[in-house]
Amino acid sequence: MQGKTHDxxxxxxxMRRRAVLGGGARRIEQQHARGKLTAxxxxxxxxxxxxxxxxxxxxxxxxxxxxxxxxxxxxxxxxTGFGKVSGRRVAVFAQDFTVLGGSFSAVQAHxxxxxxxxxxxxxxxIIGLNxxxxxxxQEGVRSLAAYGEVFVRNVMASGVIPQLSLVLGxxxxxxxxxxxxxxxVLMAGDGCMFLTGPDVIKxxxxxxxxxxDLGGADVxxxxxGVAHLVADTEAAGIALAKLLLSYLPQNNNEDPPQIxxxxxxxxxxxxxxxxxxxxxxxxxxxxxxxxxxxxRDSFLEVQPAFAPNAVxxxxxxxxxxxxxxxxxxxxxxxxxxxxASDKIARFIRTCDAFNIPIVTFIDCPxxxxxxxxxxGGVIRHGAKIIYAYCEATVPKISVVTRKAMGGAYVAMxxxxxxTDLAFAWxxxxxxxxxxxxxxxxxxxxxxxxxADPAQRERELVAEYRERFFNPYRAADVGQIDEVIEPRETRxxxxxALEVLRTKVQLNPPKKHGLSPT
Ligand code: HXC
Numbered sequence: 001m002q003g004k005t006h007d008x009x010x011x012x013x014x015m016r017r018r019a020v021l022g023g024g025a026r027r028i029e030q031q032h033a034r035g036k037l038t039a040x041x042x043x044x045x046x047x048x049x050x051x052x053x054x055x056x057x058x059x060x061x062x063x064x065x066x067x068x069x070x071x072x073x074x075x076x077x078x079x080t081g082f083g084k085v086s087g088r089r090v091a092v093f094a095q096d097f098t099v100l101g102g103s104f105s106a107v108q109a110h111x112x113x114x115x116x117x118x119x120x121x122x123x124x125x126i127i128g129l130n131x132x133x134x135x136x137x138q139e140g141v142r143s144l145a146a147y148g149e150v151f152v153r154n155v156m157a158s159g160v161i162p163q164l165s166l167v168l169g170x171x172x173x174x175x176x177x178x179x180x181x182x183x184x185v186l187m188a189g190d191g192c193m194f195l196t197g198p199d200v201i202k203x204x205x206x207x208x209x210x211x212x213d214l215g216g217a218d219v220x221x222x223x224x225g226v227a228h229l230v231a232d233t234e235a236a237g238i239a240l241a242k243l244l245l246s247y248l249p250q251n252n253n254e255d256p257p258q259i260x261x262x263x264x265x266x267x268x269x270x271x272x273x274x275x276x277x278x279x280x281x282x283x284x285x286x287x288x289x290x291x292x293x294x295x296r297d298s299f300l301e302v303q304p305a306f307a308p309n310a311v312x313x314x315x316x317x318x319x320x321x322x323x324x325x326x327x328x329x330x331x332x333x334x335x336x337x338x339x340a341s342d343k344i345a346r347f348i349r350t351c352d353a354f355n356i357p358i359v360t361f362i363d364c365p366x367x368x369x370x371x372x373x374x375x376g377g378v379i380r381h382g383a384k385i386i387y388a389y390c391e392a393t394v395p396k397i398s399v400v401t402r403k404a405m406g407g408a409y410v411a412m413x414x415x416x417x418x419t420d421l422a423f424a425w426x427x428x429x430x431x432x433x434x435x436x437x438x439x440x441x442x443x444x445x446x447x448x449x450x451a452d453p454a455q456r457e458r459e460l461v462a463e464y465r466e467r468f469f470n471p472y473r474a475a476d477v478g479q480i481d482e483v484i485e486p487r488e489t490r491x492x493x494x495x496a497l498e499v500l501r502t503k504v505q506l507n508p509p510k511k512h513g514l515s516p517t
Contacts, residue, residue, distance in 0.1 A: 019057040019074035023098030031098050036169055036190055037234050039079045039094035042129050045238045046092065047083035054081040056111040063105075066138040073099045076107040077132075080115045085127075085242050088250065088257075091119035094129035097169050102132035104175060105139050109146030112178075116153035123251035125162040127241060128182070130191075134173030147174045154181035159353040162248045164241055167191035167227070168234050170211070180226065183350055184244060184302075187217040187227040188237020225306035225339060243300060247314035247321045248354055255355050261319035263295040265494045272486035276402055276427040280469075283330040286311055286361055289401065290324055293490045299324065302347060307339035312347040314356070318494045320501075323351030323394075326361035327412065329402065335368040336408060338381040345384035345515075352392035357497055360398045360419075364408035365434065382411060383516040389417045391513060395500035397421045399489060400428040400471065400480070415479055420503065421496050423489070424471035424480045431468035435461045 022028065022038060031038055037045070043052060057079070060072040077099030082091050093112050095102035112128075119126040135143040157163055158181065165179035166186045171193040179185045179193070187193070194215035201207050201214070213219070221230035229244065231237035249256045269292045277284055291299050294315035301313035309332040315324050325344055327334030336344075351358050367373070367382055389396070389411075397420060398413040409430055413419045424430070432438065439447070439460045450456035467473070474480040484492050 015058055015074060022075065022077075022096045023073055023100070027098035034190065036097070036131070038098060039096040039129065039131070042166075042168065042234065042238060043079060043083070043092060043094050045235055046127065046129070046241065047085060047090075048087065051084040052081055052092075053083065054079060056080050056114065059107050059111060061105050061107045061139070063139055063142070065140075068138050071100060075099070076105055076111070077102050078108045078111050080111045082115075082118075082124075085245055088245070089122070089124045090245070091115045091122075091124055091126040092129070093126075095132045095169075097131045097133075100133075100136060102169070103136035104132055104134060104143055104146060105136045106142045106146045109143075109149045113149050113153055116150070116157060119161055120153070120157045123161060123253065125164065125245060125248065125250060126157070127164045127166065127245075128178065130165060130167045130171045130175060130179055131169030132172070132175045133170055134175045144174065147177065150178050151181060154178055158183070159252060161251045162245070162354065164244065166237055166241055167193055168237065171215075172197055184228045185220070185226055186229045186231070186237050186241055186244070187220055188231040188240075189234040191237070192216050193220055193226060221303075222305040225303060225343065228302050230305070244314075247300065247316075247356070249356075252353055252355065256321035258319045258321075259316060261295060261316070263298075263318075265318040266491040268487045269293070269490065270487050272489065275486060276425065280402065280429065281333075283333070285330045286326045286328045286334070286363065286401070289361060289486075289489075290315065290326065293493065294322070294324070295319065303343050307337070307343045309334055309337065310340035310344050312343055317359075317490070317497055320497065321356050322493075322497070323347060323356045323358045324361070325358060325413070327364040327408070329363045332368060334364045334403070335366060336364060336382060336385070336411065337368040337373055338376050338378050341378070341381040341385050345381075345388040348385070348388035348392055349515075352388070352394050355394060357395035357397070357500065358392065358413070359493060360396070360413035362398060362400045362404045362408065362412045363402040364405065364412060365403050366406045366408045380516045382407070385411045386417065387513070387515045389413050389419070391507065391515075392418070393503075393505040393507065395420055395497060395503050397493060397496050397500075398423065399493075400424040400430060400474075401486070402427050402429060404428065404430045406431075406433050415481075418505070420500055421482075422480050423492060424474065424483050425486050425489075426471065426483060427486075428471035428474070428480070428483075429469040430471060430474040430479070431464075435464045435469070438464055 058074045061076050077096045080093040163182035164184045165182045168191050176193050192211050192215045217230040220227035229240050231240050298316035309328050311326040311328050415422045443460050447453050447457045471483045
């Protein structure tokens with residue numbers, strides 16, 4: 001009996017030793033030679049030491065075609081389980097490229113689904129580490145169907161638990177859609193995402209493009225906007241995921257954790273009073289305002305290289321997590337366009353889903369004019385911003401720093417769209433349109449008939465500016481709640497959020513709205 005128990009234990013230990021080796025020592029060497037970490041090494045960086053509990057380590061596929069019976073590895077190319085990040089519970093899965101290129105199989109789908117179900121039931125975030133050649137070709141339709149199992153769970157968990165995807169190697173074919181359905185995509189190291197690879201593109205269009213030029217971090221962090229955060233190394237990407245998680249709650253029924261504040265809540269920043277240039281057309285960097293107002297070093301910009309005419313990200317005020325949305329006058333004068341609309345709308349909905357108050361800074365001349373914008377559907381894209389602000393029930397505060405012109409005034413968290421408190425700096429200019437075009441419309445005849453038309457136009461422009469290029473008209477009619485000195489913005493926001501922390505607002509019951517897409 002004693003001997004049998006010993007044999008059983010030895011067998012289990014041997015199986016576990018094999019599981020830890022994934023595709024074997026040679027494949028691990030190849031992975032390292034590519035400058036990549038293994039699935040387990042990545043998890044060790046992500047999770048608190050000793051916190052990982054693995055499930056499904058011994059699962060293998062049962063497919064024999066294409067010689068797959070000779071290639072059965074415990075775990076089947078994915079490591080799944082639970083652990084802790086900075087003491088908070090998370091569910092994790094990490095694809096193991098050393099096993100058949102991390103290719104996606106029915107077993108992988110069952111293992112991920114199991115973790116997704118348990119994470120959703122327990123109300124804890126799920127983090128996926130992706131490194132896969134896509135659907136396992138040898139498994140045929142089984143591997144295609146397998147994606148559906150994961151996708152449906154991504155969607156059911158959407159807005160309930162935070163879902164983070166790290167792309168640390170190839171993420172090809174169907175593999176792209178699970179990350180794309182999650183809340184945040186982070187790309188690092190050799191991470192590369194594409195639906196149809198360079199070979200397919202060459203065969204179909206004749207175009208020759210490298211994998212990195214097609215779907216590397218530069219492409220998805222900048223042009224396509226698929227990636228929310230990008231890092232050079234895998235270790236930096238994993239550190240970024242942990243940082244991002246610190247701003248999010250465990251689930252939609254909880255608030256994000258408060259970090260013990262180190263920055264005085266009512267700190268005044270004198271430099272802010274001199275931030276806005278006298279010349280209304282001179283740019284400044286809105287991020288200077290954000291970093292000065294929020295808790296020191298707390299601002300994490302999301303999608304920094306995509307649509308840089310808008311700024312979104314997480315910051316903290318008195319240790320509480322806050323979503324920041326802003327126009328960026330340093331790029332396209334802060335005008336809104338298609339990409340900026342998508343970026344802002346998505347971020348608002350993310351904050352709203354996870355009980356994160358939103359502070360919006362406005363300096364925007366309006367929507368960017370142009371045929372490419374109109375043909376590209378700026379109407380339906382811009383509508384997403386309006387939809388997202390109107391729908392959001394979290395505390396919302398706006399601060400007009402300079403221009404809030406026309407559509408931008410309305411779309412960017414205007415009071416009528418259920419913004420709780422609206423502040424303006426003395427430099428604010430709230431008007432239907434800029435002075436010159438307004439005068440041309442309103443006084444065309446008067447200017448034409450004047451003895452000196454140019455002189456008359458200048459006078460009328462000056463009058464228009466005098467009348468509208470200040471925040472006091474808007475404050476007069478209650479569109480702005482309070483005109484504040486820039487230096488006191490931090491203190492005002494801290495106090496306002498303290499009041500609004502217990503805000504309760506409900507939307508009418510419905511199956512779901514129809515957000516413009
Ligand atoms: C089975 C795969 C595989 C796959 C890679 N491998 N992808 N095995 N199914 N999808 C295997 C390789 O054969 C190889 O095995 C090992 O993994 C490592 O791959 P390499 O090619 O040597 O690595 P690398 O040079 O780094 O290139 C990685 C890669 C490339 C860019 C991912 O392997 C590739 O292009 N794979 C195919 C990608 C693809 O087209 N996927 C789409 C599948 S269809 P050996 O033993 O030779 O070393 C799909 C549609 C689903 O996903 C749609 C659902 C909505």
